[in-house]
Amino acid sequence: MELPAPADLSTLSNNDSASNTNKKRSHLSGANGHTREGSEPVDAGALSRALQGVEQAGQSRERTPVGSPSRKRQRIYGDRFIPNRDGRDLQASFSLIPDNNSPATPSKTKKRTPHGELHFQKTEEANRMFSNLLQSELFHHTVPQPTPPTLSPDPAFPSSSHSTTVNDPSRARTPPSNLASSALAPASLTPSTPHKNIFTYMSPHHHRNGSAHLTPSRTPQSRHGPNMNPNSDLYSVSPINYDSQRLLLSPKKQPRAVSKVPFKVLDAPDLADDFYLNLVDWGSSNILGVGLGQCVFMWNSASGKVTKLCDLQDDSVTSVSWIQRGSHVAIGTGKGLVQIWDAERCRRLRTMTGHTARVGALAWNDHILTSGSRDRLIFHRDVRQPEQWLRKLPGHKQEVCGLRWNGEDGQLASGGNDNKLMVWDKLNGAPLYKFSEHNAAVKAVAWSPHQHHLLASGGGTADRRIKFWNTQTGTCINEIDTGSQVCNLAWSKNSNEIVSTHGFSQNQIVVWKYPSMTQVASLTGHTYRVLYLAMSPDGQTVVTGAGDETLRFWKCFNKRQRDSVGGDGLGSRMELSNVIR
Numbered sequence: 257m258e259l260p261a262p263a264d265l266s267t268l269s270n271n272d273s274a275s276n277t278n279k280k281r282s283h284l285s286g287a288n289g290h291t292r293e294g295s296e297p298v299d300a301g302a303l304s305r306a307l308q309g310v311e312q313a314g315q316s317r318e319r320t321p322v323g324s325p326s327r328k329r330q331r332i333y334g335d336r337f338i339p340n341r342d343g344r345d346l347q348a349s350f351s352l353i354p355d356n357n358s359p360a361t362p363s364k365t366k367k368r369t370p371h372g373e374l375h376f377q378k379t380e381e382a383n384r385m386f387s388n389l390l391q392s393e394l395f396h397h398t399v400p401q402p403t404p405p406t407l408s409p410d411p412a413f414p415s416s417s418h419s420t421t422v423n424d425p426s427r428a429r430t431p432p433s434n435l436a437s438s439a440l441a442p443a444s445l446t447p448s449t450p451h452k453n454i455f456t457y458m459s460p461h462h463h464r465n466g467s468a469h470l471t472p473s474r475t476p477q478s479r480h481g482p483n484m485n486p487n488s489d490l491y492s493v494s495p496i497n498y499d500s501q502r503l504l505l506s507p508k509k510q511p512r513a514v515s516k517v518p519f520k521v522l523d524a525p526d527l528a529d530d531f532y533l534n535l536v537d538w539g540s541s542n543i544l545g546v547g548l549g550q551c552v553f554m555w556n557s558a559s560g561k562v563t564k565l566c567d568l569q570d571d572s573v574t575s576v577s578w579i580q581r582g583s584h585v586a587i588g589t590g591k592g593l594v595q596i597w598d599a600e601r602c603r604r605l606r607t608m609t610g611h612t613a614r615v616g617a618l619a620w621n622d623h624i625l626t627s628g629s630r631d632r633l634i635f636h637r638d639v640r641q642p643e644q645w646l647r648k649l650p651g652h653k654q655e656v657c658g659l660r661w662n663g664e665d666g667q668l669a670s671g672g673n674d675n676k677l678m679v680w681d682k683l684n685g686a687p688l689y690k691f692s693e694h695n696a697a698v699k700a701v702a703w704s705p706h707q708h709h710l711l712a713s714g715g716g717t718a719d720r721r722i723k724f725w726n727t728q729t730g731t732c733i734n735e736i737d738t739g740s741q742v743c744n745l746a747w748s749k750n751s752n753e754i755v756s757t758h759g760f761s762q763n764q765i766v767v768w769k770y771p772s773m774t775q776v777a778s779l780t781g782h783t784y785r786v787l788y789l790a791m792s793p794d795g796q797t798v799v800t801g802a803g804d805e806t807l808r809f810w811k812c813f814n815k816r817q818r819d820s821v822g823g824d825g826l827g828s829r830m831e832l833s834n835v836i837r
Contacts, residue, residue, distance in 0.1 A: 714742025
């Protein structure tokens with residue numbers, strides 16, 4: 257068989273390639289255009305021009321401004337969050353945290369926090385402790401360093417003698433040693449990596465005589481010397497630093513616990529539900545006097561015996577008050593009379609006139625008995641003299657319902673239904689100060705036994721505030737809104753605290769810490785307004801009375817430190833005999 261000439265081979269090759277190309281084109285046309293046999297092939301130039309037109313249309317569409325974005329942005333969620341603290345002031349952010357240490361969004365209506373109940377006090381103390389601990393952990397100023405500023409507790413001991421690290425040039429240093437920088441910067445400010453070996457060994461080439469020790473020749477140490485501070489965080493096994501440990505281990509003053517249940521409840525039938533009367537008083541002889549209807553009863557707290565002192569046949573009892581020392585008790589009546597009784601003998605000593613309406617308030621100052629009445633007058637009476645009254649004090653425009661003497665400073669405080677609080681100096685006929693800041697009747701008045709010229713007063717339903725006055729300068733130094741009618745006030749004899757009784761809506765008894773005015777305890781149990789309040793001679797117990805015709809005894813205060821353990825230091829003949837004839 258003869259082989260074709262070279263020219264014929266090239267021609268054959270070109271024909272074959274052309275036929276292959278036509279086959280590929282027909283195959284593409286059949287695949288893309290679904291052309292049948294006999295259809296015309298697609299023009300490549302027209303196809304390229306069509307593709308260019310589509311690209312130009314797409315570019316012009318991208319330049320067309322889109323519509324306004326929706327308010328709700330699309331969120332991108334990930335499975336990992338890596339915080340970045342660069343450029344953030346953590347100290348400022350920590351200071352901006354709310355007082356309640358809660359980063360949550362505050363509610364629209366601010367809830368009123370209770371005034372310091374025992375469990376609320378513990379919760380607030382725990383929150384403050386956590387906040388201080390967190391701040392100490394985040395922003396402590398001392399960073400644990402292996403090299404302390406002084407390598408020994410004794411500054412006289414040279415630091416160079418502690419350097420026992422072998423100078424091994426073959427061992428790499430981290431960071432690299434720089435004599436110039438180390439000479440300028442203190443050791444405490446130069447970062448260094450602690451030695452990773454437990455013991456330091458001599459390099460073999462330093463012992464050419466072959467006497468290399470197999471035991472450690474140095475004690476554990478850092479590169480620049482041992483850290484001799486036992487309180488260093490390097491040696492701590494606690495997850496918190498030393499300052500935080502001291503904060504947690506520091507002794508804390510626990511809030512005083514007050515029982516919320518009265519330890520005794522007495523029935524008091526016919527106890528009047530009248531805001532302007534004062535029918536309960538506890539005398540220095542440890543006898544409780546209570547006015548019930550037309551009678552006055554005495555309850556001996558030592559023996560529990562109840563004795564009937566008097567029965568006013570055609571009159572009613574409106575006020576009861578014991579003398580500071582002794583067994584005499586004064587009784588105010590609905591007809592404006594003031595009677596003085598000897599409680600030990602159950603005998604009436606005298607009857608004094610002067611008022612034309614009921615006597616709702618009485619106060620003793622040694623031998624001076626002061627009475628306030630609905631006739632708006634105040635009378636000073638000297639019980640040693642035969643005269644009915646010694647001085648008349650006109651000042652109030654409505655009924656006088658509160659009277660208290662300050663025996664040490666010689667001042668008298670009077671409160672009335674005219675919303676006025678007046679301070680009288682000794683037996684002067686004109687008031688020293690006249691305060692009009694209360695918006696309701698002022699029945700609750702009390703002098704502090706711990707501070708001179710400190711007077712507390714409370715307003716009625718429309719006022720609800722307790723105010724504290726400096727009667728030497730005539731200024732109001734503090735006030736607090738209690739949220740309910742203030743019926744009575746009494747200072748503790750053993751601590752700088754004050755008790756208040758209230759009306760609607762909770763009818764509670766509240767023990768306040770002065771001067772912070774934080775609540776030590778809030779006691780509830782009465783179903784009517786707590787209109788009457790008296791304190792025991794030893795200052796530990798308070799008794800409250802209300803229109804629910806009950807007397808409740810509460811242990812509110814601890815015993816005074818200087819009092820003897822065996823007794824209350826207030827013994828009397830009445831307590832010894834326990835018998836009232």
